[in-house]
Amino acid sequence: MTRHAIYPGSFDPVTNGHLDIVRRCRPLFDRVTVAVAVNPSKHPMFSVSERLQMLSETFAEFDHVEVASFSGLLVNFARDRQAQAIVRGLRAVSDFEYELQMALMNRRLAGTIETIFLMPSEEYTYLSSSIIKGVALAGGDVSSLVPPGVETLLKKKAHR
Numbered sequence: 001m002t003r004h005a006i007y008p009g010s011f012d013p014v015t016n017g018h019l020d021i022v023r024r025c026r027p028l029f030d031r032v033t034v035a036v037a038v039n040p041s042k043h044p045m046f047s048v049s050e051r052l053q054m055l056s057e058t059f060a061e062f063d064h065v066e067v068a069s070f071s072g073l074l075v076n077f078a079r080d081r082q083a084q085a086i087v088r089g090l091r092a093v094s095d096f097e098y099e100l101q102m103a104l105m106n107r108r109l110a111g112t113i114e115t116i117f118l119m120p121s122e123e124y125t126y127l128s129s130s131i132i133k134g135v136a137l138a139g140g141d142v143s144s145l146v147p148p149g150v151e152t153l154l155k156k157k158a159h160r
Contacts, residue, residue: 005029005085005116006078008037008070011051012044013150014058015132017124021089022065024118031064033081038071045133045157058147075110086115091125 005025011018011034018034026032036051046054048069055067070077078086086106088099096117103115119125127145136142136154143151 002030002082003028003085004031004033004081004083005087006033006035006074006081006083007087008035008074008077010039010042010044010129011036011055012042012046012129013051013132013146013154014054015124015127015129015146015150016144017089017091017120017127019058019147020120020124021087021118022059022062024120025087025116026062026065028116029064029085031066032062032087033066033068033083034059035074035077036067036069037074038069040071046153050153054147054150054153057149073109075106075113078113079110084113086113088115088117090117090119091127 007022007025009018022032022034034055036048036055038048052067052069059065059067074086088103090096090099099117106113106115132142132145137158139158142154146154
Protein backbone atom coordinates (compact mmCIF):
# COMPACT_ATOMS: atom_id res chain seq x y z
CA MET A 1 0.00 0.00 0.00
CA THR A 2 1.32 3.41 -0.97
CA ARG A 3 1.39 5.97 1.84
CA HIS A 4 -0.11 9.13 0.35
CA ALA A 5 -0.63 12.49 2.07
CA ILE A 6 -2.44 15.63 0.99
CA TYR A 7 -0.96 18.99 2.02
CA PRO A 8 -3.79 21.48 1.41
CA GLY A 9 -3.75 25.25 1.55
CA SER A 10 -4.47 28.44 -0.33
CA PHE A 11 -0.77 28.95 -1.16
CA ASP A 12 -1.43 32.59 -2.06
CA PRO A 13 1.55 32.71 -2.50
CA VAL A 14 3.67 29.68 -1.64
CA THR A 15 6.27 30.52 1.02
CA ASN A 16 9.48 28.99 2.28
CA GLY A 17 7.40 27.83 5.26
CA HIS A 18 5.23 25.75 2.92
CA LEU A 19 8.37 24.42 1.27
CA ASP A 20 9.73 23.47 4.69
CA ILE A 21 6.57 21.50 5.58
CA VAL A 22 6.79 19.52 2.33
CA ARG A 23 10.48 18.81 3.00
CA ARG A 24 9.51 17.50 6.44
CA CYS A 25 6.58 15.35 5.34
CA ARG A 26 8.10 13.92 2.16
CA PRO A 27 10.24 11.26 3.95
CA LEU A 28 7.17 10.12 5.89
CA PHE A 29 5.06 9.32 2.81
CA ASP A 30 5.56 7.63 -0.55
CA ARG A 31 3.62 10.43 -2.26
CA VAL A 32 2.60 13.94 -1.30
CA THR A 33 -0.02 15.99 -3.12
CA VAL A 34 0.21 19.73 -2.53
CA ALA A 35 -3.38 20.82 -3.09
CA VAL A 36 -4.63 24.34 -3.74
CA ALA A 37 -7.99 24.86 -2.08
CA VAL A 38 -10.41 26.78 -4.27
CA ASN A 39 -12.57 28.88 -1.97
CA PRO A 40 -15.09 31.12 -3.78
CA SER A 41 -15.52 33.30 -0.67
CA LYS A 42 -11.84 34.33 -0.70
CA HIS A 43 -10.28 36.88 -3.01
CA PRO A 44 -6.73 35.66 -3.60
CA MET A 45 -3.97 37.75 -5.14
CA PHE A 46 -3.05 34.91 -7.49
CA SER A 47 -5.41 32.84 -9.63
CA VAL A 48 -5.64 29.09 -9.14
CA SER A 49 -3.60 28.52 -12.30
CA GLU A 50 -0.91 30.96 -11.10
CA ARG A 51 -0.72 29.21 -7.74
CA LEU A 52 -0.51 25.79 -9.40
CA GLN A 53 2.29 27.08 -11.62
CA MET A 54 4.18 28.50 -8.60
CA LEU A 55 3.83 25.20 -6.77
CA SER A 56 4.83 23.15 -9.82
CA GLU A 57 8.00 25.21 -10.22
CA THR A 58 8.75 25.13 -6.48
CA PHE A 59 8.43 21.35 -6.22
CA ALA A 60 9.70 20.39 -9.68
CA GLU A 61 12.80 18.68 -8.30
CA PHE A 62 11.01 16.84 -5.49
CA ASP A 63 10.43 13.16 -6.12
CA HIS A 64 6.86 11.96 -5.69
CA VAL A 65 5.38 15.40 -4.99
CA GLU A 66 2.49 16.39 -7.21
CA VAL A 67 0.38 19.52 -7.40
CA ALA A 68 -3.40 19.71 -7.79
CA SER A 69 -6.38 21.88 -6.94
CA PHE A 70 -9.70 21.02 -5.40
CA SER A 71 -12.98 22.55 -4.36
CA GLY A 72 -15.49 21.22 -1.91
CA LEU A 73 -14.63 19.03 1.05
CA LEU A 74 -10.98 18.22 1.57
CA VAL A 75 -11.80 14.73 2.84
CA ASN A 76 -13.64 13.95 -0.40
CA PHE A 77 -10.59 15.06 -2.39
CA ALA A 78 -8.34 12.97 -0.12
CA ARG A 79 -10.63 9.94 -0.43
CA ASP A 80 -10.77 10.30 -4.23
CA ARG A 81 -6.95 10.43 -4.30
CA GLN A 82 -6.74 7.40 -1.97
CA ALA A 83 -4.75 9.40 0.59
CA GLN A 84 -4.29 8.15 4.12
CA ALA A 85 -3.34 11.48 5.66
CA ILE A 86 -3.83 15.22 5.59
CA VAL A 87 -0.76 17.24 6.56
CA ARG A 88 -1.19 20.61 8.26
CA GLY A 89 1.48 23.02 9.40
CA LEU A 90 1.28 24.55 12.87
CA ARG A 91 3.25 27.76 13.29
CA ALA A 92 2.03 28.77 16.73
CA VAL A 93 -0.39 27.79 19.47
CA SER A 94 -2.91 30.16 17.88
CA ASP A 95 -3.10 27.86 14.82
CA PHE A 96 -3.84 24.80 16.94
CA GLU A 97 -7.42 25.47 18.00
CA TYR A 98 -8.70 26.02 14.47
CA GLU A 99 -6.67 23.12 13.06
CA LEU A 100 -7.86 20.79 15.82
CA GLN A 101 -11.50 21.61 15.05
CA MET A 102 -10.93 20.97 11.35
CA ALA A 103 -9.09 17.71 12.05
CA LEU A 104 -11.88 16.45 14.28
CA MET A 105 -14.53 17.31 11.69
CA ASN A 106 -12.48 15.61 8.98
CA ARG A 107 -12.17 12.54 11.21
CA ARG A 108 -15.93 12.50 11.67
CA LEU A 109 -16.47 12.73 7.91
CA ALA A 110 -13.73 10.28 6.94
CA GLY A 111 -12.44 8.30 9.90
CA THR A 112 -9.79 6.45 7.91
CA ILE A 113 -7.94 9.64 6.94
CA GLU A 114 -5.59 10.88 9.66
CA THR A 115 -4.48 14.48 10.16
CA ILE A 116 -0.77 14.94 10.80
CA PHE A 117 0.47 18.22 12.31
CA LEU A 118 3.99 19.34 11.47
CA MET A 119 5.82 22.37 12.79
CA PRO A 120 8.05 24.36 10.46
CA SER A 121 11.62 25.34 11.26
CA GLU A 122 11.81 28.14 13.81
CA GLU A 123 12.84 30.61 11.12
CA TYR A 124 9.43 30.19 9.44
CA THR A 125 7.10 30.19 12.45
CA TYR A 126 6.03 33.80 11.88
CA LEU A 127 5.57 33.45 8.11
CA SER A 128 2.20 33.56 6.45
CA SER A 129 1.16 34.29 2.89
CA SER A 130 -0.78 37.32 4.14
CA ILE A 131 2.29 38.83 5.81
CA ILE A 132 4.40 38.22 2.73
CA LYS A 133 1.81 39.86 0.45
CA GLY A 134 1.68 42.88 2.75
CA VAL A 135 5.46 43.27 2.78
CA ALA A 136 5.73 42.81 -1.00
CA LEU A 137 2.91 45.30 -1.72
CA ALA A 138 4.67 47.86 0.50
CA GLY A 139 7.89 47.40 -1.47
CA GLY A 140 9.71 45.27 1.09
CA ASP A 141 12.24 42.55 0.37
CA VAL A 142 10.72 39.06 0.52
CA SER A 143 13.56 37.28 -1.27
CA SER A 144 14.48 35.17 1.79
CA LEU A 145 10.85 34.27 2.50
CA VAL A 146 9.63 32.81 -0.81
CA PRO A 147 11.06 30.73 -3.64
CA PRO A 148 12.76 32.88 -6.35
CA GLY A 149 10.00 32.50 -8.96
CA VAL A 150 7.40 33.57 -6.42
CA GLU A 151 9.36 36.70 -5.58
CA THR A 152 9.30 37.70 -9.26
CA LEU A 153 5.53 37.19 -9.49
CA LEU A 154 4.94 39.14 -6.27
CA LYS A 155 6.96 42.07 -7.63
CA LYS A 156 4.87 42.08 -10.83
CA LYS A 157 1.61 42.06 -8.85
CA ALA A 158 2.87 44.76 -6.47
CA HIS A 159 3.68 47.14 -9.32
CA ARG A 160 0.30 46.92 -11.04
